[in-house]
Amino acid sequence: MEYGELKRLMSQQKEEMTAAERLEAYNAGEEVDYQPYTLQAPDAAMADIFGYTTTQFSKDFEVKSEVIRRRKEEFGVDGFNVGLGLKAIGGALGSKLYAPEHGIDYVTEHALQDYKDFDKLEVVDPYNNPVLTPILESAKRLKDRFPDVSMTTSVAGPITTAISIRPVEKVLRDTVKNPEMLHRLLDLAVDSSLRWFEAFRKEIGPVGTNFSDPVTCMDVISKKQFNEFSLPYLKKLIDGTEKIMGTRPGAHICGKTSPIWKDLADAGLFSFSIDNCENLAAAKEAVGDRMRLAGNVPPIYVMKQGTIDDVIKSCKECITKCADSPAGFILNTGCQLPIGTPKANVEAFIYAAREYGKGARLGHMPKGMAEYM
Secondary structure (H helix, E strand, O other): OOHHHHHHHHHOOOOOOOHHHHHHHHHOOOOEOOOOEOOOOOHHHHHHHOOOOHHHHHHOHHHHHHHHHHHHHHHOOOEEEOOOOOOHHHHHOOOEEEOOOOOOOEEEEOOOOOHHHHHHOOOOOOOOOOOHHHHHHHHHHHHHHOOOOEEEEEEEOHHHHHHHHOOHHHHHHHHHHOHHHHHHHHHHHHHHHHHHHHHHHHHHOOOEEEEEOHHHOOOOOOHHHHHHHHHHHHHHHHHHHHHHHOOOOEEEEOOOOHHHHHHHHHOOOOEEEEOOOOOHHHHHHHHOOOOEEEEEEOHHHHHHOOOHHHHHHHHHHHHHHHOOOOOOEEEEEOOOOOOOOOHHHHHHHHHHHHHHOOOEEOOEOOHHHHHOO
């Protein structure tokens, strides 16, 4: 499909609900105009599409506001996340971060090289921290500017937070050589995440929450390591979040996760975003009745490198596999939307959600699929 044809077809699609209205009705079991969708961690890619760098987006309030406004107007994405990313708590505890002008930040020096320094670390205070306080203030300003747009917040998962404080190779070694101190570090990670949620609720109110925990995948740790060093702290994070916000969080974990799907459902996770290396149909069969599933259009070789037709085909395949999942389905990318994703491919994603997802309802295949099955 050529871009002009895509735009012509999109002009014929009618959006009858806002994203917030659609999700509320979908959660209530009502038929909605089309399948709820989102794009995983889209901020950097959206800034790029609109001609801004990631540094401009993160540091310039007016740029951030412009990106939020335009992605609502042009893509129908009328919610936004003000969260901590994967490394902010590490930075708040003293790790040194480097953010390129246009790219993803990374840790250049970890705060905890030796556990003899552990007692110097304290649970973060979002009201008095040079890393976290500006993020909280930005959230308050954005809420004032966009009072009718839904806001969410996020943190990193426990082990992923831990490796922003202590080098990953040392954390993995700790699972064998120093498990007692690693458990203390993981408690600190979760307590700091919950402190962020407490501050956010106090300033913004109860909002939807999520966390990303790429280090928890089975490509990085074993099931045995997961059972001892990840699952108890995921459970603590989930329970603590529900106590603070009144709702359970969603999560995204990159890579292979099928061996832990049932554990995540048992832990009380509300929704789970699945990497494109996993099969949505298998996830639906295994845990689709216990937690909402999201995914999993490939972000690199489809969204960034593929054609309009590739994107539409992949979206259709995801809807076919999982739209009738009993606890619900959100069309999503399989991981973070990458910088360099063409605007046309984002529009193709939205077109496919509207076309094949027409008449979506919780636990049922959308009516829009009837024309193609």
